[in-house]
Amino acid sequence: MSLRYGILGMLSKWEASGYDIKKEFDEYMSIFWHSHLSQIYPELNKLEKDELISSKLVKQVGKPDKKVYSITDKGRKELMNWLLTPPETLKMKDTFLMQTFFMDNIPAEEVLLKLRMYKKERQQRLEQIKIIMQDRLNSIKERNVMKSRILMSSAVLKRGIEQEMYYLKWCDETIELVEKCKFLWAKEEAARIEHINSQSENKEIQSTASATYTEVEEIFLKYFAGLVEEEK
Amino acid sequence: MSLRYGILGMLSKWEASGYDIKKEFDEYMSIFWHSHLSQIYPELNKLEKDELISSKLVKQVGKPDKKVYSITDKGRKELMNWLLTPPETLKMKDTFLMQTFFMDNIPAEEVLLKLRMYKKERQQRLEQIKIIMQDRLNSIKERNVMKSRILMSSAVLKRGIEQEMYYLKWCDETIELVEKCKFLWAKEEAARIEHINSQSENKEIQSTASATYTEVEEIFLKYFAGLVEEEK
DNA sequence: TCAACCATGTAATAAGTTACATGATTAT
DNA sequence: ATAATCATGTAACTTATTACATGGTTGA
Numbered sequence: 001m002s003l004r005y006g007i008l009g010m011l012s013k014w015e016a017s018g019y020d021i022k023k024e025f026d027e028y029m030s031i032f033w034h035s036h037l038s039q040i041y042p043e044l045n046k047l048e049k050d051e052l053i054s055s056k057l058v059k060q061v062g063k064p065d066k067k068v069y070s071i072t073d074k075g076r077k078e079l080m081n082w083l084l085t086p087p088e089t090l091k092m093k094d095t096f097l098m099q100t101f102f103m104d105n106i107p108a109e110e111v112l113l114k115l116r117m118y119k120k121e122r123q124q125r126l127e128q129i130k131i132i133m134q135d136r137l138n139s140i141k142e143r144n145v146m147k148s149r150i151l152m153s154s155a156v157l158k159r160g161i162e163q164e165m166y167y168l169k170w171c172d173e174t175i176e177l178v179e180k181c182k183f184l185w186a187k188e189e190a191a192r193i194e195h196i197n198s199q200s201e202n203k204e205i206q207s208t209a210s211a212t213y214t215e216v217e218e219i220f221l222k223y224f225a226g227l228v229e230e231e232k
Numbered sequence: 233m234s235l236r237y238g239i240l241g242m243l244s245k246w247e248a249s250g251y252d253i254k255k256e257f258d259e260y261m262s263i264f265w266h267s268h269l270s271q272i273y274p275e276l277n278k279l280e281k282d283e284l285i286s287s288k289l290v291k292q293v294g295k296p297d298k299k300v301y302s303i304t305d306k307g308r309k310e311l312m313n314w315l316l317t318p319p320e321t322l323k324m325k326d327t328f329l330m331q332t333f334f335m336d337n338i339p340a341e342e343v344l345l346k347l348r349m350y351k352k353e354r355q356q357r358l359e360q361i362k363i364i365m366q367d368r369l370n371s372i373k374e375r376n377v378m379k380s381r382i383l384m385s386s387a388v389l390k391r392g393i394e395q396e397m398y399y400l401k402w403c404d405e406t407i408e409l410v411e412k413c414k415f416l417w418a419k420e421e422a423a424r425i426e427h428i429n430s431q432s433e434n435k436e437i438q439s440t441a442s443a444t445y446t447e448v449e450e451i452f453l454k455y456f457a458g459l460v461e462e463e464k
Numbered sequence: 465t466c467a468a469c470c471a472t473g474t475a476a477t478a479a480g481t482t483a484c485a486t487g488a489t490t491a492t
Numbered sequence: 493a494t495a496a497t498c499a500t501g502t503a504a505c506t507t508a509t510t511a512c513a514t515g516g517t518t519g520a
Contacts, residue, residue, distance in 0.1 A: 002325070019472075079334065079337060083342075091324075091326075098237070098238055100387060107245060108380070111314075111384075178383070184379060216378050220386075235480090251499055294488085447489090
């Protein structure tokens with residue numbers, strides 16, 4: 001349902017074609033939403049049928065013609081109505097974090113490799129979004145205008161940048177954690193091999209399979225510093 | 233596709249029923265994923281048909297019987313394979329941020345109301361997740377064990393807490409920003425009314441419709457402090 | 465010349481959500 | 493009494509993704 005309002009909101013700012021809207025979803029709006037063209041085009045047709053938007057054909061030179069949509073009064077009312085409605089719960093689908101959650105199943109070196117690769121991905125994304133922000137801030141300064149619209153979209157932009165910044169920071173801290181604790185994988189692997197070689201005394205072996213918390217307490221507390229309330 | 237591996241990964245840690253898995257998705261795993269029972273049950277059947285997991289019926293007293301699933305060797309191999317695979321791109325669907333992006337369309341007081349309400353929601357979620365973390369950390373300390381499994385799930389937990397903490401901080405800062413800048417809404421509203429009353433000189437009116445950047449520069453720079461690189 | 469961009473769509477499939485169905489137990 | 497928890501599923505529907513289809517222009 002929200003895609004509908006994402007498009008409607010977008011058209012409350014500027015007139016745009018389906019293609020334009022997709023670009024906005026990929027750039028600025030990618031902080032909170034994403035969508036495919038094959039979903040946007042049918043949705044635009046539905047919105048037009050419901051008379052929340054209207055279209056006009058614009059002929060272009062050197063480029064294919066395009067259908068430019070604008071919001072109607074009815075559409076504006078519908079948008080305002082939705083804005084006063086409680087939001088749907090946040091839906092996160094973070095496959096990388098899911099993999100991380102289960103990464104004890106692969107060797108420590110592979111874990112480090114994955115974390116470093118992902119860090120690069122986040123870093124690139126942060127650079128992208130920082131460029132968008134600099135451009136925006138410069139344009140506001142140059143034109144010397146400030147509107148509630150600019151204010152609210154800037155707030156969202158800030159959230160987007162922070163999200164990336166802190167994800168990146170987490171990557172760094174987690175790489176450090178795994179580097180300091182990779183002996184855990186070696187210990188567990190050794191215990192597994194021992195377990196195969198002598199299956200008779202498996203109870204004794206299981207107790208040596210894991211390290212004690214005391215061995216990593218300092219590293220662990222440093223990793224969680226600032227998040228845990230100190231108990232007295 | 234990832235739900236499949238979420239379940240498989242879950243079963244690489246403990247044996248569980250569909251109902252148990254759902255609880256884990258709602259609690260610990262909610263940091264990176266969510267799923268309904270009506271999606272989990274069919275997926276479990278598929279996984280069993282593919283021989284990645286196996287089930288046994290466990291009779292219970294005072295409770296309905298349950299089907300407890302465990303991962304097979306084939307399943308463990310499939311999981312490891314997936315773990316070495318690049319993750320799908322992060323998919324965020326944040327309806328609240330979407331609304332925020334378009335909130336210039338509703339009065340400033342409504343914006344503040346929405347921000348304050350959402351802040352409470354995030355706050356409650358943070359409290360929940362902090363309790364989960366405290367329980368986890370205490371149990372590790374008590375039992376005095378440390379395994380790579382605990383390490384990796386703790387890393388994910390940290391990310392979850394940070395996410396909530398910084399979202400909450402953003403709510404606070406954005407509430408402050410809107411409070412300081414709510415005169416923008418009043419100004420734009422006044423200009424709109426003037427525009428209706430005298431449609432002849434609309435060009436002149438549009439120039440007074442928005443405030444200048446200079447009027448809010450100090451507030452704006454404070455809001456973005458730490459995110460923007462200073463230009464010399 | 466080959467990829468990328470502009471531009472709009474449909475069709476098939478996959479994934480996710482809500483509603484329906486059943487039924488026992490436990491806590492308020 | 494009534495709601496919540498435990499437990500497993502199916503059916504209908506909505507949403508999202510990938511593949512297919514078309515075709516001109518621009519830049520490397």
